[in-house]
Amino acid sequence: MDGGQNRAAKLAETVLGHDDKNKAAHTDIANPDRDGGQWADSTGEKMKALAWMGKNDVRVIETSKPRIVDDYDVIVKVTGTTVCGSDVHLMHGVIVQVEKGDILGHEFIGVVDAVGPAVTKLAVGDRVVNSFCISCGQCEFCKRKLTTACEKTNASALHAKLFGSRMGGIFGYSHLTGGYAGGQAEFVRVPLADNNLLKVPQGVPDEKALYLSDVLPTSFHSVDYTGVKEGDTVAVWGLGPIGFMACYWAKQRGAKRVIGIDNNWRTEYARSKIPGVETLDYSTLKSGETVPSKIHEMVPGGVDVSIDATGGEFGKGLAHKLELKLGVEQDTSEMVNECLYSTKKFGRVGIIGDYVGYTNHFNIGALMELGINLVGCGQSPVHKYWEHLLELVENGSVDPTIMLTHRYRLEDIDKAYKLQEKRGEGLVKCFVETRFSAPRAEGTPELTTL
Numbered sequence: 001m002d003g004g005q006n007r008a009a010k011l012a013e014t015v016l017g018h019d020d021k022n023k024a025a026h027t028d029i030a031n032p033d034r035d036g037g038q039w040a041d042s043t044g045e046k047m048k049a050l051a052w053m054g055k056n057d058v059r060v061i062e063t064s065k066p067r068i069v070d071d072y073d074v075i076v077k078v079t080g081t082t083v084c085g086s087d088v089h090l091m092h093g094v095i096v097q098v099e100k101g102d103i104l105g106h107e108f109i110g111v112v113d114a115v116g117p118a119v120t121k122l123a124v125g126d127r128v129v130n131s132f133c134i135s136c137g138q139c140e141f142c143k144r145k146l147t148t149a150c151e152k153t154n155a156s157a158l159h160a161k162l163f164g165s166r167m168g169g170i171f172g173y174s175h176l177t178g179g180y181a182g183g184q185a186e187f188v189r190v191p192l193a194d195n196n197l198l199k200v201p202q203g204v205p206d207e208k209a210l211y212l213s214d215v216l217p218t219s220f221h222s223v224d225y226t227g228v229k230e231g232d233t234v235a236v237w238g239l240g241p242i243g244f245m246a247c248y249w250a251k252q253r254g255a256k257r258v259i260g261i262d263n264n265w266r267t268e269y270a271r272s273k274i275p276g277v278e279t280l281d282y283s284t285l286k287s288g289e290t291v292p293s294k295i296h297e298m299v300p301g302g303v304d305v306s307i308d309a310t311g312g313e314f315g316k317g318l319a320h321k322l323e324l325k326l327g328v329e330q331d332t333s334e335m336v337n338e339c340l341y342s343t344k345k346f347g348r349v350g351i352i353g354d355y356v357g358y359t360n361h362f363n364i365g366a367l368m369e370l371g372i373n374l375v376g377c378g379q380s381p382v383h384k385y386w387e388h389l390l391e392l393v394e395n396g397s398v399d400p401t402i403m404l405t406h407r408y409r410l411e412d413i414d415k416a417y418k419l420q421e422k423r424g425e426g427l428v429k430c431f432v433e434t435r436f437s438a439p440r441a442e443g444t445p446e447l448t449t450l
């Protein structure tokens with residue numbers, strides 16, 4: 001998405017009108033210094049934050065500490081954050097309605113610094129982790145804990161127009177999902193905080209609890225919603241943190257075979273960390289071989305479940321790379337087609353990687369003719385899973401640090417984006433410390449200065 005398309009998105013929002021009527025919190029405050037600085041803390045205190053400054057340009061800037069805006073707000077002093085594969089899509093500008101100066105980051109952990117007068121469950125000093133999606137707690141979907149479908153936390157009219165109906169708000173993820181400031185910062189405003197922060201027990205270090213905000217619930221959602229069960233055969237496209245942990249959960253549920261697919265060193269990393277996982281490095285395929293042909297060779301008849309944990313911007317062949325570049329499609333269909341071809345007739349396919357719009361050459365025939373069940377998609381409704389997952393982290397059933405490879409400083413987070421993009425220096429998932437962080441937890445990666 002180039003600057004022109006982003007401008008067009010802004011224009012569309014102006015024409016469609018912003019839907020402010022139904023919202024439960026103030027939206028579109030992606031930096032406390034915007035709108036004449038009216039969202040800044042009255043003390044004038046400054047903080048560091050990572051901001052989107054243009055396509056492929058993210059920078060650590062100085063801006064004001066945020067203030068309580070709504071009665072249900074909390075200000076969190078951030079003690080840990082990270083970079084997600086989704087942030088890289090934002091950096092690339094493939095998500096519309098991101099604006100210059102917007103603070104990014106939808107995964108953070110910290111300490112409650114200030115509470116609004118209507119907050120009842122939290123107090124200053126509590127250790128908390130956020131949910132990447134922002135829930136109102138009252139609408140039909142939030143009541144069912146399908147919180148990424150919240151009806152009251154995203155005022156983007158364009159979102160509703162593009163997708164038929166609108167999803168809920170997300171921290172630090174463009175005005176298409178509410179324009180909230182993100183947590184790749186020293187402080188962050190959390191709207192409707194009683195719903196969107198989970199208290200972290202003292203025994204669980206930041207380096208483990210942080211990932212309850214996204215990676216753990218997202219990867220869990222991908223296997224839960226596709227119904228992975230004992231004895232299943234499962235293939236997962238993409239071995240970034242999401243696909244890697246999806247393989248982990250599939251194994252934990254007793255899947256008979258789990259095959260992780262990627263084209264680089266991450267295949268080896270997955271094998272070294274998840275006992276029994278098999279991998280397929282498609283860069284080593286011989287002429288005439290394809291990912292689906294190889295899957296059928298490994299599992300005759302195809303797998304029960306395929307999970308796409310890649311993302312629509314990753315064009316594979318020349319045709320799609322070109323079509324993406326020219327803007328004649330927003331997403332490639334290559335990985336979803338590979339999922340369809342690799343799945344057993346009447347099996348299940350789930351899409352957990354991010355897709356944002358139209359795609360060309362999608363083989364709808366394969367979906368229909370083979371009776372494939374397209375299930376297990378969507379932005380993960382964190383609230384449905386996070387209490388259960390915290391229990392698993394606390395009792396040691398899952399150790400999220402198996403995907404944690406690096407520790408960086410907030411001052412270097414712009415460089416961490418570039419490493420995440422290139423899958424460089426053995427980076428799977430990082431922990432980013434701030435000046436408020438506790439000393440590094442034992443057994444977790446040492447600090448690397450970039």
Ligand SMILES: NC(=O)c1ccc[n+]([C@@H]2O[C@H](COP(=O)([O-])OP(=O)(O)OC[C@H]3O[C@@H](n4cnc5c(N)ncnc54)[C@H](O)[C@@H]3O)[C@@H](O)[C@H]2O)c1
Nearest residue numbers: 085086218238240241242262310311314353354378379380
């Ligand atoms: N649905 C949700 O709630 C949710 C939440 C978080 C992240 N995401 C999305 O999930 C996806 C993965 O996130 P991540 O943090 O693991 O990202 P990542 O970029 O670290 O990992 C993606 C991996 O996919 C691999 N890949 C690319 N093309 C491939 C192909 N054709 N076949 C197989 N592998 C391929 C890459 O080499 C990379 O290792 C991203 O699209 C991200 O935006 C979705």
Ligand SMILES: [Zn+2]
Nearest residue numbers: 084085086214
């Ligand atoms: Zn994410």
Ligand SMILES: [Zn+2]
Nearest residue numbers: 136139142150
């Ligand atoms: Zn809601």
